[in-house]
Amino acid sequence: MNWKRASIAAATAAPVIGLFAWGLTRDPNSIPSPLPGREAPVFALQVFAPGQGELMRPAGDTVRLTDLRGTVVVLNFWASWCLACRDEHAALSDVARSYAGQPVQFLGVLYNDVPDKGTAWIAEMGGQSYPSVDDPGARVAIDYGLYGVPETFFLDATGRVAYKHTGPVTAAVVRFKVDSLMAAALHAAPSPTAADTAGANPKAGKVQ
């Protein structure tokens, strides 16, 4: 046994094996998004599926992100041809309904699909509590760095992307994120009047 040779071989092989082992722990399809922490790209998109009850927005209405400042926004990109979107649909719809009347807006964004198929899919799935908008040419999807569906973005009350979820979401994840973002918004602005007096950014007032 030549110990010198054996140790040279081991020293050469170990980094390669280590690299491959590390590679196995990574998903080659996941792309780290640079968006969380940044200002959410603004959009103005037309509603094609109105939603239900309190959360309803008439079809044809234009939803502008700039109008949603002060509320937490859950932006869910989906398509009728997407199988994984079926898994999360009921959870999203139910959670959205349970937050009716609170400062959170759930919004579906149709990705690379035609509104008619989207409407038919919603009917097939037993309805969707919150409205969905169409994104022609996937311009807004590209603005959000989308690479597949479903992807869900959680925007905080100041209009920043707080978190991006790739793949189907669960009710627990949505509730946890929405609750923490609403709590953060309350903490930043204890009451609407306090927020008004401190200006758009209460923290800026403290610093000065």
Place this chain on the structure above:
Amino acid sequence: MTDVRTFTRTVLSVAAGLAIAGSVVRAQAPALSAAPEGALQDSGAPRVKVQGTLTDAQKNDPVLEAATRSLAVQLRCPVCQGESIQDSPSELAQQMRAVVKEQLASGKSPDEVKNYFISKYGEWVLLEPKARGFNLIVYMLPVLLVLGGAVFLVYIVRKWTAVAPVPAGSTPRTGDEE
């Protein structure tokens, strides 16, 4: 006899060195044809008409088309991850290509358009990573490996072709004596 064996060893080791160098250089090429395809659900998508802001004149402008192509080959398609958005047939790649064209048509410089995509998808979107910081490994490692291989070859070949040391106490055998 010994000369023939030495010669064969030298030829074999040089050939092996060249083969290693060749494979390293090829591995450096960023476009991997074996990238996972169709892993994301883009396949069953119905074709949606891309709505752009381009005029007919801009759509047929060969200069704009050439500028779009030269930029699109540098950007990676998020669906077929080893392909550029110029080459990928996926819907998203076509739409990203349309965005490139629109932004160039609106007067943005190629670097501004590239930075737009980096700000959305991260540096991942560049097929060739920028040669700085940690990325330098991608550029330096193949060169270092080839150089290291060359040094190793020289060392091993010299060792093989060296005259064997004469064992102590024995009479050196040379052809002249007999």
